[in-house]
Structure formats: C-alpha cells, structure tokens
C-alpha cells in the first residue's frame with residue numbers, strides 16, 4: 398500500500414517507520430523544512446511516570462503514562478541504537494513540593510507511593526524496564542534538600558535529551574528505502590476519492606497528491622484544523638498553550654560544580670530543570686513566564702520574541718526557578734548573559750481552563766491515542782512526548798488490521 402503521514406514529529410516519524418518496516422511505501426508531508434523540528438524537540442523530554450499528575454483523583458493519568466513510559470524505549474529502539482538511547486538518558490528527578498503547593502504534602506506523597514506500586518506491577522506484567530534502568534527504588538524524602546519552605550523527594554522518573562533521540566531517528570528515516578519526505582508541504586485537508594485518499598495543500602499552486610490507501614494525521618498543533626477541514630470536527634473543548642523553556646548551553650562552564658539536580662516543582666504552576674549530560678545543556682522552565690499564550694479556539698498564534706524580550710524572559714525564568722534550584726538565580730544576576738535559547742511550542746489537551754483550576758481537564762491526560770475517522774483515515778492525538786511511540790505503533794497496527 399501507499400500511505401501518507403502528515404507531520405514529521407516523533408509521532409509521524411515512528412508511524413512512517415512502522416508502516417515502512419511492514420513493507421508499505423510511505424510519503425511524509427511536513428510543513429517545515431526538516432524532520433522533528435517542532436514540539437518533539439522543543440520539549441523537556443521527561444518520560445513521565447505520572448508523579449506530576451497528583452491532581453487527577455481517578456489515577457488514570459498515571460496508569461496510562463506508566464505504560465507509555467515502559468514502552469517508550471523498546472519502541473524507539475527499533476530504529477535507534479541502544480548506545481544512542483542510553484547516551485540521551487538523564488539522571489532521576491527530584492520532586493520539590495513548596496508550602497504553596499495546590500495539594501497538601503500528604504496527598505502528594507500518597508500519590509507518589511501509589512505511582513511506585515503501579516510501576517512495579519506493570520513492569521512485572523509487561524516484562525519491561527523503565528528506560529533500561531535497573532529495578533526501581535521507591536521515592537524517598539531528601540531531608541537535606543536545602544531550600545527553605547520546600548520538601549524534596551527523589552523519584553525514579555527521568556528525562557531523555559530529545560535531540561539525542563531525534564538525530565538518529567532522522568537518519569533512520571533518511572536511509573529507509575520505502576520512505577520519502579515532502580518538505581514545506583503544508584497540508585490543508587484530506588479528501589476521499591473512491592476507496593482511496595488524496596491530500597490537499599494550502600499553497601494555491603500545489604496540486605493534490607495521492608491516491609493513498611491510508612492517511613494518518615500526526616500534525617499535533619494543526620491536527621484538529623486539518624480534520625475539521627476534511628469534514629471531521631473534533632468533539633469537546635481543547636485548551637492550547639504555548640509554553641517555552643530556556644536551554645543554557647555549556648552549562649558546566651556557567652555553573653561550575655553547581656549544576657542543580659533534575660527537579661520538578663509540584664503541585665501547581667511552578668517549573669522544572671533538567672541537565673542533559675550528552676549535550677552539556679540545562680533546560681529550565683518557569684510556568685508563570687513560559688506559559689505565554691493560551692486559547693480554547695483553533696486560532697493559534699506563534700509568539701515572536703525580540704532579542705531584548707528573549708533576554709528578559711530567560712532571566713525571569715532562571716529567577717523563578719531559583720525558588721527550588723537556587724543555583725539558577727546566579728544566572729539571572731550575570732552582567733553578561735550566557736549563551737542560551739528560548740525553546741517552546743504548543744501543548745494541546747482537552748480542557749477549558751489552565752492548571753491553576755483544580756477542576757481543569759489538563760490534570761487528566763489519559764485519553765490520547767489514534768482515532769479512526771473513516772476507513773483509511775486516522776488522526777493521532779499524541780498527548781505527550783512519552784506517549785508518541787505507543788500512539789504511533791497502535792495506529793499502524795489498528796489501521797492495517799482493517800485491510
């Protein structure tokens with residue numbers, strides 16, 4: 398069969414590789430001029446085990462993310478080497494709980510204990526490890542965390558360096574004899590023609606392409622717009638945020654002997670920091686600064702930052718993160734700004750309000766995955782980076798099953 402995949406993020410790339418390895422010809426249509434250039438490299442790379450979703454009383458988010466996390470490495474490693482994967486894995490996260498947390502400390506530690514128990518059960522049932530790590534240890538308090546008003550807990554959760562995954566994956570796509578990529582191809586809609594599908598583009602002078610036996614929409618931020626224009630509007634209200642973090646380059650030079658542990662502050666609109674040893678870079682995000690656009694409509698505005706704005710946003714991010722990682726405050730105070738970049742993208746989830754609201758749908762992130770819109774037309778709601786490989790491979794298996 399000939400299959401079209403819209404969008405070359407982690408979801409689209411794994412989908413394409415999955416179909417191609419089963420002997421099908423695949424064309425990827427990508428709006429940008431390179432693979433894996435958007436959310437799948439602009440994110441923090443946390444391979445969530447659900448610790449941060451303590452505000453989901455159903456526990457479904459943790460259950461879902463634990464399975465997604467256990468499957469992440471075995472699925473991705475079908476196309477990248479074990480050495481490349483291992484090199485991208487970061488140290489475990491400390492969870493920092495400030496006194497201003499939206500949930501009481503006891504509720505958070507109770508949630509952590511439930512997460513740890515669930516991880517053990519699912520590792521046993523699925524016969525999988527978490528990112529190839531040895532048998533996990535339960536979370537434990539860090540009495541010497543050393544920040545006033547903040548309790549620290551070491552967990553087993555880790556991040557990967559997203560570019561450490563995307564570079565070898567890009568090579569796998571480039572080398573695959575059955576995958577071709579059409580760059581700067583912005584898809585407008587998918588049109589049914591007989592038993593097959595054609596793909597139409599936004600550029601007026603671009604001719605429709607096809608016929609394709611199967612079309613998979615993995616366009617993330619533009620996914621629902623493409624589906625709507627193709628006659629399949631999504632149901633429910635979606636809350637879209639644009640969030641950025643700051644990547645500090647040559648971190649060990651700027652913070653000699655002072656690189657903080659990997660930390661997530663919870664529960665509420667706080668922040669994270671992650672050190673990527675493979676690249677000597679430090680990612681930091683502070684929610685009150687980094688969450689700079691939100692909407693419940695489908696009209697997305699990509700923020701544009703002037704260099705002066707960017708510098709101010711970086712300093713304010715580090716200053717905010719200093720509340721749980723004091724070393725980052727020293728970066729904000731430097732007279733000469735260190736080499737750093739703002740990296741961000743859209744985050745899309747069902748909901749009507751932001752995470753400040755305990756009732757927000759954003760606290761429940763368990764219903765992502767591939768949806769069959771018609772015979773041969775599939776649309777993948779990735780949910781999270783950690784979930785992309787599983788969503789992609791589920792789509793490959795389910796869509797092929799009906800042919």
Ligand SMILES: Cc1cc2nc3c(=O)[nH]c(=O)nc-3n(C[C@H](O)[C@H](O)[C@H](O)COP(=O)(O)OP(=O)(O)OC[C@H]3O[C@@H](n4cnc5c(N)ncnc54)[C@H](O)[C@@H]3O)c2cc1C
Pocket residue numbers: 403404405406407408409426427428429432433434435436437438439440441442443444445582583584585615616617618619620623640641642740741742743744779780781782783784785
């Ligand atoms: C700041 C930030 C931090 C995050 N941190 C984490 C984290 O730590 N852990 C986690 O699990 N998740 C995290 N996420 C979420 C995660 O990044 C996304 O869920 C995931 O990367 C989405 O993958 P994707 O392949 O679906 O989308 P993308 O990687 O965005 O790929 C979609 C592709 O489709 C292309 N495209 C879009 N529209 C069209 C069109 N009309 N025609 C053709 N091509 C099109 C885009 O150019 C893009 O290449 C974070 C997100 C952000 C923004």
